[in-house]
Amino acid sequence: TTLRCHDQYTHNHSVNVSLLSMALANRAGYPKVELADLGLAALFHDLGKSTIPTEVLNKPGEFTDEDWIAMRNHPTEGVLILSRTRGITNLPGRMAAAAFEHHMNLDFSGYPKLTVPWSLSLTGRILTITDCYDAMTSSRVYRREPMSPSKVLNMMFSKSGKAFDATLLKLFVNCVGIIPIGSLVMLETSELAVVLKPSVDKANAERPFVRVITDPQGNAVDHGREVDLTEKDETGDFRHNIIRLIDNTEYKFDTSRYFV
Structure with missing residues (x-):
């Protein structure tokens, strides 16, 4: 405090x-x-x-x-x-x-x-x-x-x-991987997500497991889905992508609560 x-x-x-x-x-x-x-x-x-x-x-x-x-x-x-x-x-x-x-x-x-x-x-x-x-x-x-x-x-x-x-x-x-645990990221859908754990795929270390915590408009969501960013669709393209890292203070999010 x-x-x-x-x-x-x-x-x-x-x-x-x-x-x-x-x-x-x-x-x-x-x-x-x-x-x-x-x-x-x-x-x-x-x-x-x-x-x-x-x-x-x-x-x-x-x-x-x-x-x-x-x-x-x-x-x-x-x-x-x-x-x-x-x-x-x-x-x-x-x-x-x-x-x-x-x-x-x-x-x-x-x-x-x-x-x-x-x-x-x-x-x-x-x-x-x-x-x-x-x-x-x-x-x-x-x-x-x-x-x-x-x-x-x-x-x-x-x-x-x-x-x-x-x-x-x-x-x-x-x-921690290339993107550290607890980092806040924005997906291509404009949803915000918190990094839960590093990717198990060393060739795609920049694609960690994340939990979505907002909708595309920035509204917080409860029990957001977990996403493995190494997952691909039927065409071989990645289903989700990170477009940028977010400073936690920018959105006033305390990401520590997702690890308690």
Whole structure:
């Protein structure tokens, strides 16, 4: 609630990162009983941004030195907020790691900068990947058009073994496909749909399973049909096609409810 009231993008981003982190951890063999804890930790990874003025978070121009100081302090601020949160008597290590380590990078080229020896946790390695991926594939006030998933993945692979854990990054690509789980897409029928799972056909990785959530006029529909976008008609043409990716905030849709 704190993040939703402070900044809608950060709230949506946190939900997306939580979903992506659980999906990656599941693919990496995380114990099922621990997935919910990881998802909760990921949900609060950017809580420190609630201390940053919205005019800085949503600034269309370049950051000043003061702005950058505030941004780079948000991991530390997040841990401090969590440690003071009522109901959390002993701050779980996974939750602290998610807040503190998600911008560090595998080679510690990110922030916060440390002066003591440190070993990046598995939670931190997962969040480094999922946080970066969702941030770069989302539109922002300073970047109206989100980068394509394939372009972002190519950039991330160029930093494999440096900023990102190489093994986890490969698992992540296998997990989310070219179009990530939870993405909102528009079909050629003008219906909106949410991506449920990647395509099982590697040759058509850009054609995931989706659930239709609106009619062509944009009205929400209950119990929308599931569609396998690799299905073809009797002539051999695909029955349905994605015409564009949609930023979730554009239509005010919280796609996380389709995975609960």
